[in-house]
Structures are given as C-alpha cells and as structure tokens.
Amino acid sequence: MTLLKILHVTKKIRKLTTLSKYLNPNSVRCMASYEKYAEHKPIDKIRNIGISAHIDSGKTTLTERILFYTGRIEEMHEVKGKDNVGAVMDSMELERQRGITIQSAATYTIWKEHNINIIDTPGHVDFTVEVERSLRVLDAAVLVLCAVGGVQSQSLTVNRQMKRYNVPFLAFINKLDRLGANPYRVLSQMRSKLNHNAAFVQLPIGLEGNNKGIIDVITQQAIYFDGSFGEDMRFDEIPQDMRTECTDRRHELIEHLSNVDDTLGDLFLEGKSIEVGDIKSAIRRTCLKRTFTPVFVGTALKNRGVQPLLDGVLDYLPHPGEVTNVGLKEEEGKEPIQIVLDPARNDNKPFVALAFKLEAGKFGQLTYMRCYQGMLKKGDNIYNARTKRKVKIARLVRLHSNTMEDVNEVYAGDIFALFGVDCASGDTFVTDIKDTISLESIYVPDPVVSMAISPANSKDRDNFSKAIARFTKEDPTFHFCFDSDNKETIVSGMGELHLEIYAQRMEREYNCPVIMGKPKVAFRESLIAPCEFDYLHKKQSGGQGQYARVTGILEPLPPQKNTMLEFTDETVGTNIPKPFVPGVRRGYLAMAEKGLLSGNKLSGLKFRLIDGAHHIVDSSELAFYLAAQGAVKEVFEKGSWQVLEPIMTVEVTAPDEFQGAVIANLNKRHGIVTGTEGIEGWFTIYAEVPLNDMFGYAGELRSTTQGKGEFSMEYCRYSPCLPEIQEKLVYEYQKAMGLLPSEKMQKKKKN
Structure with a gap:
C-alpha cells in the first residue's frame, strides 16, 4: 500500500515537471496556490466589497493594485497603458481600447488570512445598472473620490444607490499626485453635498509632485511606501511640520465619532484617555450603522495608500454574518411573511441565492450569484423560486475577471457563478421548492434614449437577432421593440455611449455591422388641466352586443409625480359592477402606451372613475375596456395637452x-x-x-x-418642453401617420 502511494506521488511530480516545460514559469506556482484560494474561510474572515466612483476616479487602477499587493497577479498594468495589455479587470477588448469600465467584473483575493470578494464597477451613468446590481449583493463598498474632481455627479448617484441598499462603506480620496489635488476640499464636499458625518483617518504627506506618503491619524505614525512598486511599508515618526495638524485632526475624528457612538462619547465626556483600540472599535460600530464615514487617502497610480486601505476594509467593514438580509416566505392563500436569513456557515438551513447578473460566455449562459443562506455542492439540484424549474448543478465556479476557477461547494456569503441556468436577473434560487423564499429584486431605471437600428447587410439578420436577444437578457436597461407605424427596429438605453457600445459589440462579437439612426428622446405626453369625460360605448351587430358607459375626470399629477400613471375607482353603488372596473383600468393603461398628440407614452395622469352605466346582458369587461379607451380619446379632443x-x-x-x-x-x-x-x-x-x-x-x-x-x-x-419643440414633434408624428394633407392637395387649394 505504501509503495503504491509512493508511485502515485512520483507520477504526479513527473507530470508537473513535464507540464512545467510547456507552461509559463508561474503556472506550477499558480496550480499550487490554487488550493490557497479554493479553501473556504470562516464567515468572519470574508469581506464582499465593491469599488464604486465617478468616471476616471481610479477604480480599476485601485483594484489592479489590490490584486498585486495581495499576490493575486504577478505584475501591474495601466488602464490605457503603453504596453497594450490593460488592467486585469478590464477584460473586454472595447474596455481596453477606450480606457473605461463597461461591465462590472468580479474577483477574489486573500489579505491577512481574509478572503476578499471584489466587484469593480463602471463609472459612466450609461452603465449605472452594473453598479445597481453589484451593490444589491455586496455587504460593503469603497467609495473612490478624485482629489481634484471631488464629489461629482456620479458620486451622488453611487451614494444614493448605497443608501438604497443600506451598504456600509469607506471613502478613499485617490489621485493625491495630480495637479490641483486638494483632499481637504473633498472632505468638505462630502459633508455638504453627500451629508456624511466624515473625518480623516489618514492625512497626506505633501500633495501633487511632493506626495511622499501618508500619516495614520489614529496611531499617529507616518507611513512611507518603498520598493519599486511601493510594496515595502515603512513606519516612521510624523514630520515636525505636521504634528500640530495631526493632533487637531485626531481630536476632530474623536468628536465626530463621539456624536454618533455612545461608548466613545462617554469616554470623551468623562475625560478618560482614548486608546487606539477604542477609536477603531468606534469606527467599526458607526461604519456598520452608516452613521460615520472614515476617509482614507492615497494615490493608486503611484502605489501609495493601498495596503492601509485594505487593512481598513478588514477592520471597519462588515463580514456577511453582520449584515441583515431579509427574504419573503410565500405560502398559498396567505400573505408573504418576512424572514431574516441565517448566514451561519452550516448545511442545516436551506440554500438561498440571488442571480444578480447574466453573461453569455463561450460555454453558454454564465449566471453570477450570491449565496445568502445554506450551502450548495456540485451535483445538487436547485429550483428557480419564480418559475419553479429544477436545475442540476454540473459546474460551480468562482471568478477572477474573465477567468474561472472550479470549486466543489459554496457557502453563505460567497459570490460564485453557474453554467446552463435559464433565468432572469433578480431571480431567487432555493434547494427546497416547498420552502419557497423570494429575495428583493434589483432596482432598474427606465431608459432615456432611443435609436433606430438595423443590420447593414440583410444577410446578417440572424446574427442581429441573436445579439439583440443576448444583450436584452444580460442588461435590463437595454430595451428592444419594433415600431409598426414607422416600420423601424428601436433600441433604448441609458445614453448615447450605452447604445454605441452595443452597436460595436454586435460588429465585434457577432460579425454584424449595424446602422444607427438619429437618437430619439423618450418624450412623454400629459394634460395641462383636468378634463371631464362621459363616454358611452355601444355596439349592436346581432347576438350579444357591447354596452359600457364611463364618467369621470382625467387630471394631471403634481410635477414631482409626472412620470407616473394613477387610477382610482370612486364609484358608489352598482352603476359599474366591481368585476368590470379592472377592464376600465386596463383600457386606460393600454391607451397610455401611445398618445395621440406626438405618439409618445402618457405620464403624470390620474384617471378618476366617478360613475357610469352598464347593461344587464350586453356589458362585459371588454366593453368597459373599450369604453375607457374611448374616454381617453375624447379627452385628447377636448383637453389641453403638453409634451x-x-x-x-x-x-x-x-x-x-x-x-x-x-x-x-x-x-x-x-x-x-x-x-x-x-x-x-x-x-x-x-x-x-x-x-x-x-x-x-x-x-x-x-x-x-x-x-x-x-x-x-x-x-x-x-x-x-418648449412650444416650438412640441409643434415640431406633433408635425412629425402627423406626417408619419399620414394625417397631414398631401402636397398635391395643398397645391390644388392654392390654385
């Protein structure tokens, strides 16, 4: 038996030695280190974080440095560097060419025996859904701010998204080396624009070209980053000219913490000495409650301040066990019950996971998931809580940008991916179909720009259809429809860049060049003043007829609600039987899909159904559906409308x-x-x-x-909109619909 083992080990060594001739020098080392990354840590040794910021604040560069310092990658590359390699997290060719992040990318690494799952998100507002769905499944985040730009428009958007999902975060003021860097101005903007109770936990030693390192305000030490890539941290005394400022900033930090943390507040009021451990514990408690934001500083490009930021992630941000995640337990005939999911790493609780992103890969659809409860092994069966379909798990992977590493099981708190799962973004998966739990889905903003699109060559229609089907499934903000009036294919998205990127991807990935029309804005139509209606729908053509009468008011909603549609049933008595009221509502909503003024959707309207009449034999839900449509058409003729x-x-x-x-x-x-x-x-x-x-x-x-x-x-x-814009839209719509008199008729009238 021992001899067999020795032979087996010898064969393995020979195989590795042979392989090493053909592989690059790091491959064998990578195979050996695979075990290190595949090992499952206790839940308190896990952090799930996102890197979010405004455009060009240095998110991807920061992620690249994190991966280098944690030993995940061998060498660093710039986002749009001269070596034409690009950053690890920008795996798409388009991302490397443009120097921007288009898709959020996931990776995981180890720092001080802690497993950190990282998602690098885009900064452009056109790809805001990538940030939205990433923050939905993450436990914490790092908000990166440019030392020159400060709090910018997308910083405000990201801040709102973090608030929506109650995500604790740290702030990292990047680019201290840039001309015009001013972290003190950024801190004041965080307090004024973002309304954060924020304070420095680090200070820069010099700015712009004079930046040499940072000062830890809590431990009162200067930190310098030596070595070719800043990998060697050297701790020293604070420079003489910065000691007063450092003491003042420490008092400021303690004051800001004392205002929101009772434990530190009591020590402060009693005049007791406050130790390093007291401050760190207070920062962690307040960070988890989102009542305080610690502000770190550094420059990722110049390799300064990244390692202390990683320490801050471990010290102050929550592990999956400290975050409360809630699901709805549904039972037939009963109201859904809200239950708190148990993140403890045991297999006693049923498995619950959320699919938050879909991606078409070379092996089929890749579904990104976050496990919230229980565990999942390769070969297990899971069910889609929405469709009730069963899926057998053939392969479980963890992601490092565009490369995948197989694992045998995943636990609560893990971010992983599956192949061959047919689902939609936001679906919940469970192992026990009887114990159905649904998780809150992802907020998806409405598209704001539309364009006509068509393949340049008619022979590419099949590839065009495949590309559209894939992209609309992957990205919930990318919409597709066919306009039967204008005989055009319309795509809608979050901006010009958004649609331009998808057009380029169709050509690159599906060999299908496309022609894009002029961008069309999502205009809406609404009433200026309330308008009454009293419409009778009556039709008799032998046999059962149709009879329905609706009376009420169509009125505009206040400006803050002008993107909504409302319906209220104010009928009293039996003039309109209650079973027919849904028909009225459906008729109103169907008419709202396309207005008669400029062909755009209706919004900012309230349909008040006050009275009506029905016939004992000829009335039906269809009759009231058509009556509601007639009532809206009547208001179009009588009322004053605006775009x-x-x-x-x-x-x-x-x-x-x-x-x-x-x-x-x-x-x-x-x-x-x-x-x-x-x-x-x-x-x-x-x-x-x-x-x-x-x-x-x-x-x-x-x-x-x-x-x-x-x-x-x-x-x-x-x-x-302006009157001339409205007139132009109305004219173009009437011309397209053939409602204008022809040129020949106009000439005849003149003659």
Whole structure:
C-alpha cells in the first residue's frame, strides 16, 4: 500500500515537471496556490466589497493594485497603458481600447488570512445598472473620490444607490499626485453635498509632485511606501511640520465619532484617555450603522495608500454574518411573511441565492450569484423560486475577471457563478421548492434614449437577432421593440455611449455591422388641466352586443409625480359592477402606451372613475375596456395637452479661460446654470439641460476647450418642453401617420 502511494506521488511530480516545460514559469506556482484560494474561510474572515466612483476616479487602477499587493497577479498594468495589455479587470477588448469600465467584473483575493470578494464597477451613468446590481449583493463598498474632481455627479448617484441598499462603506480620496489635488476640499464636499458625518483617518504627506506618503491619524505614525512598486511599508515618526495638524485632526475624528457612538462619547465626556483600540472599535460600530464615514487617502497610480486601505476594509467593514438580509416566505392563500436569513456557515438551513447578473460566455449562459443562506455542492439540484424549474448543478465556479476557477461547494456569503441556468436577473434560487423564499429584486431605471437600428447587410439578420436577444437578457436597461407605424427596429438605453457600445459589440462579437439612426428622446405626453369625460360605448351587430358607459375626470399629477400613471375607482353603488372596473383600468393603461398628440407614452395622469352605466346582458369587461379607451380619446379632443421631455443634470469641468465659451454653449442648448465652483485655475459648472439638446455635446466641448474639458450628466426629471419643440414633434408624428394633407392637395387649394 505504501509503495503504491509512493508511485502515485512520483507520477504526479513527473507530470508537473513535464507540464512545467510547456507552461509559463508561474503556472506550477499558480496550480499550487490554487488550493490557497479554493479553501473556504470562516464567515468572519470574508469581506464582499465593491469599488464604486465617478468616471476616471481610479477604480480599476485601485483594484489592479489590490490584486498585486495581495499576490493575486504577478505584475501591474495601466488602464490605457503603453504596453497594450490593460488592467486585469478590464477584460473586454472595447474596455481596453477606450480606457473605461463597461461591465462590472468580479474577483477574489486573500489579505491577512481574509478572503476578499471584489466587484469593480463602471463609472459612466450609461452603465449605472452594473453598479445597481453589484451593490444589491455586496455587504460593503469603497467609495473612490478624485482629489481634484471631488464629489461629482456620479458620486451622488453611487451614494444614493448605497443608501438604497443600506451598504456600509469607506471613502478613499485617490489621485493625491495630480495637479490641483486638494483632499481637504473633498472632505468638505462630502459633508455638504453627500451629508456624511466624515473625518480623516489618514492625512497626506505633501500633495501633487511632493506626495511622499501618508500619516495614520489614529496611531499617529507616518507611513512611507518603498520598493519599486511601493510594496515595502515603512513606519516612521510624523514630520515636525505636521504634528500640530495631526493632533487637531485626531481630536476632530474623536468628536465626530463621539456624536454618533455612545461608548466613545462617554469616554470623551468623562475625560478618560482614548486608546487606539477604542477609536477603531468606534469606527467599526458607526461604519456598520452608516452613521460615520472614515476617509482614507492615497494615490493608486503611484502605489501609495493601498495596503492601509485594505487593512481598513478588514477592520471597519462588515463580514456577511453582520449584515441583515431579509427574504419573503410565500405560502398559498396567505400573505408573504418576512424572514431574516441565517448566514451561519452550516448545511442545516436551506440554500438561498440571488442571480444578480447574466453573461453569455463561450460555454453558454454564465449566471453570477450570491449565496445568502445554506450551502450548495456540485451535483445538487436547485429550483428557480419564480418559475419553479429544477436545475442540476454540473459546474460551480468562482471568478477572477474573465477567468474561472472550479470549486466543489459554496457557502453563505460567497459570490460564485453557474453554467446552463435559464433565468432572469433578480431571480431567487432555493434547494427546497416547498420552502419557497423570494429575495428583493434589483432596482432598474427606465431608459432615456432611443435609436433606430438595423443590420447593414440583410444577410446578417440572424446574427442581429441573436445579439439583440443576448444583450436584452444580460442588461435590463437595454430595451428592444419594433415600431409598426414607422416600420423601424428601436433600441433604448441609458445614453448615447450605452447604445454605441452595443452597436460595436454586435460588429465585434457577432460579425454584424449595424446602422444607427438619429437618437430619439423618450418624450412623454400629459394634460395641462383636468378634463371631464362621459363616454358611452355601444355596439349592436346581432347576438350579444357591447354596452359600457364611463364618467369621470382625467387630471394631471403634481410635477414631482409626472412620470407616473394613477387610477382610482370612486364609484358608489352598482352603476359599474366591481368585476368590470379592472377592464376600465386596463383600457386606460393600454391607451397610455401611445398618445395621440406626438405618439409618445402618457405620464403624470390620474384617471378618476366617478360613475357610469352598464347593461344587464350586453356589458362585459371588454366593453368597459373599450369604453375607457374611448374616454381617453375624447379627452385628447377636448383637453389641453403638453409634451414633457427629460431634463439632465450636467456637470462641466474645464480650465478657467474657457468658462465664457462653455456657458454660452449651455445657453445655446437651452440649459439653466444652477451653480458654479472654481479652484486653482479650473471651474465646474452645474446646469440643467434638456436631453434632446445634449446630443453631440461631447465633440463640441472638446473643440471649445482644446480637449481639456470633460462633462458628465444624469437624469434629473421630466419637464414641459418648449412650444416650438412640441409643434415640431406633433408635425412629425402627423406626417408619419399620414394625417397631414398631401402636397398635391395643398397645391390644388392654392390654385
């Protein structure tokens, strides 16, 4: 028996030695280290974090440094570097060419015996759903802020998303080496714009080109990063000229913590000495409650401040066991019961997981999941809580960007992926179909831009259909429909860049070049003033007829609700039997899909059904459905209507000498400037501009500012458009529908 074992081990060594000739030098080491990453840690040794920020704040560069310092990758590459390799987390060719993150990418690594699952998210508002679904499944996050740009428009969006899912986070002020870096201004913006109770836990030693290291405010030590890539941390005394500032910032930190933490507050009031452990414990407690935000500083590109940030992730952010996750337990004939999921790592509790992202890979559909309760082994069966379909698990993988590593089981708190699971984003999976638990789904914003799209060659229609089917399934903000009136295929998304990226992906991944039409904005139609209706639908053609009468008021909703549709049943008595009321509601909502003024959807309306009449034989739900549609058409003829358009919050940053030209450009595009800010030769303008006037602004801004200006925008609200825009939309719609008199008829009238 012993001899057999020796022979078996010898064979293995020979095999590895032979393989090493053909593999790169690190391959054998990678195979050996695989066991280290595959090992399942206790739940308190796990952190699930997301890296979120505004465009170009350094999220992907920071993730690249984290992977390097934790030993996950052998060498670092820049996001849009000269070596044409690109960052590990930007695995898509388009991402490397453009130097932006398009899809969120997952990875995992080990730091000080803790397993850290990381999701690197995009910064552009066009890909906001990637941030949305990542934050839905993560326990914590790192909010990266640029030391020059500070709190920008997408920073506000990310902050709202973190608040929506109650995600605790740390702030990391990056790019201290940039010209014009000012972390103190960023901290004041966090307090004023984001309303955070924030304070420094680190201070920079010098700014811009003079940045040498950082000071730990809690331990009162200076930290320097030596070595070729800043891998060697050296602790030293605080520079003489910074000691007073460091003491003041420590008092400020303790004051901010004392306001929200009773334990530290008592020590502070009693005048007792506050130790390092007391401060760290208070930061952890307040971080978990989201009442305090610790602010770290550094520069990822210059390899400073990343390792202390990783220590902060372990010290202050929660593990999966400290986060309360709730599911709804559904039973037939009963109201759903809210239950708290148990994250303890044992196999006694039933398995519960959420599918938060879909991706078509070379082996079929890849479904990203987060396990909230129980465990799952390879070969187990799971059920989709929505469709009740059973799936056998043939392969379990954990992800490192676009590479996969097989595992045999996953536990509560793990982020993993499965193959061959037919589901939608936001579906819940369980192992016990009798004990059905549903998790809260993901918030998906409505698309704001539409474009006509068609394949350049008619022979590519099959590939075009496959691409559209895949992308609409992967991305819930990418919509597709066929406009039967204009005989056009329409795609809708979150912005021009969003749709442009998908057009390029169709050509690259499906060999299907496409022609994009002019962008179309998602206009809406609404009433200006309440309008009464009294409509009788009567039809008799032998046999049972149709009879329904509806009376009521169609009225506009207040501006803050002008994207909604409401229906109220205010009928008293039996003039309209209650079983027919849903028919009225369906008829109203069906008419709201396409208005008669400009062909856009109706919104900001309230349909008040007050009275009506029915016939004992001829009335039906269909009759009331048609009566409601007739009532809305009647209001179109009698009422005063207006077209609403989406207004965007635009933020433009450029050098001071171009301020006049930028403001003139925004005014030309019917923008309203809401605020300005200036610092050290640069200005930032905040404005509200109609989306319809923002097309082509990127190129115009570049030419106006010699390529130095940059802007970002996000959806703000719907507002009535200008009369000339409304007239143009109405004219174009009537022309497309053939409602205008032909040119020949007009000439005859003139003659």
